[in-house]
Each structure stands twice: as C-alpha cells, then as structure tokens.
Amino acid sequence: MDINDYSGFLGGEVLDCVPDILRSNTADIGNLSMEYHDKLRELAIIELLTFGVASEFYKELNLSGSVREAYLTRCRDEGLDKEVHRVSGRYEPLLDTLAAGNLDLAGAIAELSLSDYRQGYEHEGDYCYAQILHRLVKPTPPADELTVLLDRFDSIAEPQLNTRKTIVRALAEKDPVAFEQAFGALLDEFKAENGEYQEWDCDKFEEMHEEDADETELMNMLDDAKQQVFIEGLALLRLAEKSGLETKTDYPYCPAIVRAKD
Secondary structure, eight states, X not given: OOHHHHHHHHHHHHHHHTTHHHHSOHHHHHHHHHHHHHXXXXXXXXXXXXXXXXXXXXXXXXXXXXXXXXXXXXXXXTTOTTOGGGSTTOOHHHHHHHHTTOHHHHHHHHHHSOOSOOBTTBOHHHHHHHHHHHHHHSSSOXXXXXXXXXXXXXXXXXXXXXXXXXXXXXXXXXXXHHHHHHHHHHHHHHHHHHOOOOOOOGGGGGGGSSTTOOHHHHHHHHHHHHTTOOHHHHHHHHHHHHTTOOOOSOBTTBOGGGOOOO
C-alpha cells in the first residue's frame, strides 16, 4: 500500500459512509458522526502534508463540519434531546470548520448545539470552552454572555484548562499581548504531547509512492505527520484574526499555507 492507496481508501470509506448520518438508526448516528470526524481530520492532514495543497485540507475539514451539522439537525428534528454526542462539549468538528476558515458553518454548528450543561455527558470545562467559542464565532460576540461564561470557566479548578482560559479571555477582550503569550504556551503544551516540530517536506512521502512501500513504515510516517498539524491552534488563530488581533505569519504546527486570508 502506498500513500495514494491509503488516502484513496480513507476518502472512499468516508464518502461511502457519510449518508449513514441521515439514514441510520438513531442509536448509531452519534457514534458514526464522531467516527467520520476522526477520519476526515486524518484525511485532511494527510492530504495537506502529502500534496501541500490547502484546498483539499479545507474540503475535508468542511465535510467534518457538515457531518456534525447533519447530525445536530437530525437530533433537533427528531427530538433526540438526550443523545450523548449532541452536547456542546463535543466541539472537535467545530474546530475543524474554524481551522478551514468557514465561519458560517461554525456558526450553524453553534446554533444547533445544546446550550445547557449536561452533567454526566460532558466535562464542565469542555462545556464552557465550547460555549465561549460559540459566542466568539458570532459576527458580534455578546459581551454579557461572554463575561458570565468566562467567569464560570475560570472557576473550574482544573490546571490543564488554564492556558485555554487565558486564550479565550484574550480573544473576548481583544488583548493581543495576552493572546500571544497564552497561544505560545498552548503550542508548548502541544509540543510536549506530540514531539518537536519539524518543518514538513512533502518530498518525505516520495518513497511511499512505490507499490512495494512497507505498510508499517507508511503508518508510522503518517502518525508522525498527523502530530505536525495543530487543528485547534489553527482554529484559535482564525478567531484571533476575526477579533482583529495581529498574529504572526508563522507558528509551529500551524502551517502558513492554510492560514491565508480569504
């Protein structure tokens, strides 16, 4: 199996399954939606780092968001109020759409998401973070609602949330210095979890375009590649730009090629 075979397999698997969101039993659609999200994000990163083309990256991330929108729409229309994956704390597809620069789709996901906290179905920190992102996506973020949510987020005594608390407050208050410092800290956290950043070279995959490429080697290389792109970081940079904050051209794990302004 070579990189083209794997990419084609993954893309075909997703395209064959996406309609299931609209026709599957209600008990299955939540798990299916999150499964497709994971595959689409993987495909987006693989295609970006293999071919160096932003358009394919955007396409797969937007499809991830569209799957989430379809799922949430079905939940709303069928009254699936207790569907576990409907909670706003499942915000990864929202980050995908933001990373792709699709604020309209991100806004639709925010509108369809549950607004109340579902204890036992989501962590309160995830709920607060998602709800703040939902407000920041709006053309004019509601200051009063943001203040309440930011204070609630700050009250949660979980040290692993501290950097994100500072980032979203900086976005809400349009504080470029605080944002830059906190975003740098978030990149350090990503580095600690995923390893040293390496400027990715699409030629690294050239050897994988051989019919007899070793499948284990291919999978290992793909795993390394996926750790070089920080989707959440790209999403937060999009929100920073929306808020009018000046950001750098280059950040580790946030390729400049996919940050071009529309």
